[in-house]
Amino acid sequence: MDTGSHLLFGATLAGLAALHPVIAHQPELSHAIMAATLIGSHAPDFDTIARLKGYSAYIRIHRGITHSLPALLIWPVVLSIPVTAVFGVWEHAHLVWLWAFIAVVFHVFLDWFNAYGVQCFRPFSQKWHHLDVLSLFEPGLFLLHFAGLLLWLLNVPGIPFGWMFAGIYAATFMYIGVRTLQHRQAVAVVRRHVGFDGVCHVLPGMLWYRWQFVVETESHFTTGTLHRGVVSIKDVYRKDAADSIVQATMSTDGVRAFLHFAQRVYVISTEQNDGYVVKWRDVRFWHNHQLPFGVDVYLDRNLNVVDQSLGWRKKVWDPPFV
Numbered sequence: 001m002d003t004g005s006h007l008l009f010g011a012t013l014a015g016l017a018a019l020h021p022v023i024a025h026q027p028e029l030s031h032a033i034m035a036a037t038l039i040g041s042h043a044p045d046f047d048t049i050a051r052l053k054g055y056s057a058y059i060r061i062h063r064g065i066t067h068s069l070p071a072l073l074i075w076p077v078v079l080s081i082p083v084t085a086v087f088g089v090w091e092h093a094h095l096v097w098l099w100a101f102i103a104v105v106f107h108v109f110l111d112w113f114n115a116y117g118v119q120c121f122r123p124f125s126q127k128w129h130h131l132d133v134l135s136l137f138e139p140g141l142f143l144l145h146f147a148g149l150l151l152w153l154l155n156v157p158g159i160p161f162g163w164m165f166a167g168i169y170a171a172t173f174m175y176i177g178v179r180t181l182q183h184r185q186a187v188a189v190v191r192r193h194v195g196f197d198g199v200c201h202v203l204p205g206m207l208w209y210r211w212q213f214v215v216e217t218e219s220h221f222t223t224g225t226l227h228r229g230v231v232s233i234k235d236v237y238r239k240d241a242a243d244s245i246v247q248a249t250m251s252t253d254g255v256r257a258f259l260h261f262a263q264r265v266y267v268i269s270t271e272q273n274d275g276y277v278v279k280w281r282d283v284r285f286w287h288n289h290q291l292p293f294g295v296d297v298y299l300d301r302n303l304n305v306v307d308q309s310l311g312w313r314k315k316v317w318d319p320p321f322v
Helices: 003-019 027-053 055-061 069-087 090-112 139-153 161-194 253-261
Strands: 199-204 210-216 220-227 230-238 265-272 275-282 293-300 305-312
Touching (some): 003 027, 003 139, 055 305, 161 199, 161 210, 253 293
Antiparallel strands (some): 199 210, 220 230, 265 275, 275 293
């Protein structure tokens, strides 16, 4: 999910920790837990530093090893030791580690429900796992947790904050459960409507009743929307066999990074005055009849690579929200 949501959940996890009587009655420990959950809720995304090496390095690393099974144990250790030292709560180091661990696990758990995907089962599987249930930003979850945090910061009298946050997290998991059921129903509706077998991805919008989808068969991709139960077909992309022009781009760094991540791959080559351009796209992330995520490779007449461009070609506030 987005950075703001992860940090918000880190703060409310610290509120949930107040259920523990030792944490609730020791200010130094509660501050240490707050630091551990805030940092832990964002720690897996420290891999964004890979952007300094370029977008292709970022694509290879982001939501990979930093979100893996070993990382779930390593991050809490790396975080809890300095936090425990700074706040001087060595006798409760195990609690600091525990809540840092919960924050890291919850971060990866939420990313798993996103459409972008996460390599959360490394080193046993290099596959990208995504449940396509939650948007990058979920307004309902954000408002729920923000309201709880605001009440806590205002120290509204008469509210048992630990139990309040327990209720908020119970509602959070119910919310995710309902969205999961909605997603399954959406996939079933789309499959019935398109009427042919294929791999079906249904991606969420920020509104509960808006979904978009792509269905891949051996010969083509079909994109469309599901709005209040009504399916609309938007575009059909026919697959073509890779020719020599496409093959000439396979060894470029951008294409290799793209293929490391992409799942519904569509490629097309077109001729220009001075050569050719080959466009690789992941059809999962279509928007407004466009395919905004991919890599463009430019070649001269002798099929030598002249330039390449990898990344998103959409505004941040445009769908899909991944």
